[in-house]
Amino acid sequence: MARSTLPKPRNLNICSCHLIYPSAPPTCLPQSLLPELLHGVLPRVAARVSPDQWDIVKTKVKLIALSKIVMIAKGEWDTLASLTNVYTEKIFNKPKGADRWNNDVYFGLQRVASLNHSLIQLCTAIPDKLPVTDAMLSPLLEGLTIQKAIEEKRLFLCDLKILEGLPVRENFVLCVPVGLFFLDKTKQLKPIAIQLFQKPGPENPIFTPLCKTLTWALVKMWYNNADAAYHQALTHLGLTHLLMEGVTVATHRNLSQSHPIFKLLAPHFLYLIAINTRGLELLISDGGWVDKTMNFGNKGLFALISRGFHTWRMDQEGTLPNDLKNRGLDDMNVLPCYHFRNDAILLYEAISKYVKAYVSLYYPNDELLQKDSEIQGWAAELVKERNGSEGGVGILGVPGNGKLETRQQLELIVTCIVYTCSISHASTNFPQYEEYAFPPNYPGLMRGRPPTDATADVQERDILESLPDRPTTLDIMIVTKILSAKGTKSIGDFEVQYIFDPQAREVVDEFRKDLLKISKKIKERNLYRNPPYEYLDPEIIPNSISI
Structure with missing residues (x-):
């Protein structure tokens, strides 16, 4: 040679x-x-x-000028609508996540067709640290028991235990969640239980889609913050x-x-x-x-x-x-x-x-x-x-x-x-x-602190106060x-x-x-996926880590 x-x-x-x-x-x-x-x-x-x-x-200056984006330089968000309205057709298009951020099916897709796709695993047994019960989940399992759902390979886990004990910025919190997901009869993956920290307890409850709508939304946001x-x-x-x-x-x-x-x-x-x-x-x-x-x-x-x-x-x-x-x-x-x-x-x-x-x-x-x-x-x-x-x-x-x-x-x-x-x-x-x-x-x-009460009634203002400022x-x-x-x-x-x-x-x-x-x-x-998953089309994939 x-x-x-x-x-x-x-x-x-x-x-x-x-x-x-x-x-x-x-x-x-x-x-x-x-x-x-x-x-x-x-x-x-x-x-x-x-x-x-x-x-x-x-x-920043160049993109703002090109996009003609309208955004007040300082301050918090007044409403979720005010956040949605900042996007423009040019440069800063409306992100796809803006229309489906509180959709459980899309939250499931984020585990299998998005940024962090290699953490999910088949659930072969419920871990002791996630003490879910049939009574807790029965409305979400289409008539199955937890054990039957496991046997049918329809339960999946995402465990972010590797985040435990990491240093964080002063006055900030990083959750260490574990999530349980269920594949429904339409072959869609949905979250059915989220615990925001590893050790179960009165101040670390299990949240489910049966919680109040915005409470469940806020819990999913804290989960995704850890996932990010x-x-x-x-x-x-x-x-x-x-x-x-x-x-x-x-x-x-x-x-x-x-x-x-x-x-x-x-x-x-x-x-x-x-x-x-x-x-x-x-x-x-x-x-x-x-x-x-x-x-x-x-x-x-x-x-x-x-x-x-x-x-x-x-x-x-x-x-x-x-x-x-x-x-x-x-x-x-x-x-x-x-x-x-x-x-x-x-x-x-x-x-x-x-x-x-x-x-x-x-x-x-x-x-x-x-x-x-x-x-x-x-x-x-x-x-x-x-x-x-x-x-x-x-x-x-x-x-x-x-x-x-x-x-x-x-x-x-x-x-x-x-x-x-x-x-x-x-x-x-x-x-x-x-x-x-x-x-x-x-x-x-x-920002702030994650919820600690599964019966809480979170309001839009609570969501806004958790988000980054403008x-x-x-x-x-x-x-x-x-x-x-x-x-x-x-x-x-x-x-x-x-x-x-x-x-x-x-x-x-x-x-x-x-x-x-x-x-x-x-x-x-x-053609048959909703939404399409286009990121692994070879036409889109570069040869190298070029950005």
């Missing part, structure tokens, strides 16, 4: 490493080094990701942006640009380091967007990222079929409205097929792989313990555990990386404006609008061509054909 004579890239510290690597020094790439890195490693990134794109103040914390810290930032940044650096450290695996992976790393450096610094810096618009602020965000990274495994959570099996959702007949799973598995299988065909061209047997010093060094660094600039990425559950013996191990690793940079990121990034931009629908920030709402709208914009080519249509070997090009062409078939199939599915 040909090896490049180009010098290896110098060792570079991962610019955001201190967020998930507590032992690493909290230093980022110096700005003086950034142009060199962008020029030498990621072609044309500097021109693509301008500093002005992430100047929130400039962007998990989404931003783990599903989005930690386990796509930051995790793949480490993989990107390890790839450039160990694989020459002529290496076939470098050529396969490079399109999926495009713009990632630039986005993380220029964008995330402003969003997650002290006093930045997260500190202003989320209950747990930066300290809670970093703590949650660290927790998640130390439990996430590439061969489990990072391998879609295994992740689905672990959550009891690998059977497509269970939870048929799980649109994310139904579409994502098609894409995972297409990527896996593509990677296997490509790898077999360059490694016709395992012995060649075992003797490839570059790929072995790369695999070792993916596993190597984190230790600042001299450490590795520290990923758990990497097939082969740092020493690749079989092609299958390499295929699983590469499939996970390509899937994470494209499918996983797209599914958790691009719905952000539609979900977050109408705060009652999916509030990153909730300026904070505008900041949420602006940043989620930026994050939801797709500005690069779709998966399989690479911005920069790295693969020129005729046989490899045939493999790429076959991958593109598979993606076209999947796109057609998803479009057909969406």
Whole structure:
């Protein structure tokens, strides 16, 4: 196998490493080094990701002017209608969540076809910490007992116990909820019980749809506030942006640009380091967007990222079929409205097929792989313990555990990386404006205290006092609008061509054909979905974490 004579890239510290690597020094790439890195490693990134794109103040002024949005600069919301009326047809369109924020069917869909789609699991037994009874739930189970609903695989759990004990901003609260969901006879998923904290008790009751309408609405908002914390810290930032940044650096450290695996992976790393450096610094810096618009602020965000990274495994959570099996959702007949799973598995299988065909061209047997010093060094660094600039990425559950013996191990690793940079990121990034931009629908920030009485009669004023004020709402709208914009080519249509070997090009062409078939199939599915789930149509998915 040909090896490049180009010098290896110098060792570079991962610019955001201190967020998930507590032992690493909290230093980022110096700005003086950034142009060199962008020029030498990621072609044309500097021109693509301008500093002005992430100047929130400039962007706010520009978008307000373009949209002609009408919003008083200060103050609280007077009515829910006054919040709805701020949206315009241009730029700040009315988010989809604005019309369905208090709809239980849509609240169920948020678990299976929205930002945070990989937390739900099949309920095989009611946990002791959620002491629901048949008497409590019988009006909601269509004549079934709890046990019968479990046997019919119609009960599902979402447990946010990982949030327990996180630091939060002063005078703010972050719930640690557990939710129980029921698949009704029309195949729609609905919430039937929410407990806002883990330990049951008189001041931590179980809320159900039988509560007063706005009481139940407020409880769902507090649940979604916790869900949003998990989404931003783990599903989005930690386990796509930051995790793949480490993989990107390890790839450039160990694989020459002529290496076939470098050529396969490079399109999926495009713009990632630039986005993380220029964008995330402003969003997650002290006093930045997260500190202003989320209950747990930066300290809670970093703590949650660290927790998640130390439990996430590439061969489990990072391998879609295994992740689905672990959550009891690998059977497509269970939870048929799980649109994310139904579409994502098609894409995972297409990527896996593509990677296997490509790898077999360059490694016709395992012995060649075992003797490839570059790929072995790369695999070792993916596993190597984190230790600042001299450490590795520290990923758990990497097939082969740092020493690749079989092609299958390499295929699983590469499939996970390509899937994470494209499918996983797209599914958790691009719905952000539609979900977050109408705060009652999916509030990153909730003020005051969550309800503690299931018999309470919450009023609209109580809802409004829990919401972020007008300026904070505008900041949420602006940043989620930026994050939801797709500005690069779709998966399989690479911005920069790295693969020129005729046989490899045939493999790429076959991958593109598979993606076209999947796109057609998803479009057909969406004709019968209400609402459609469009975020995993290959036409919409970028190759890389480019925003």
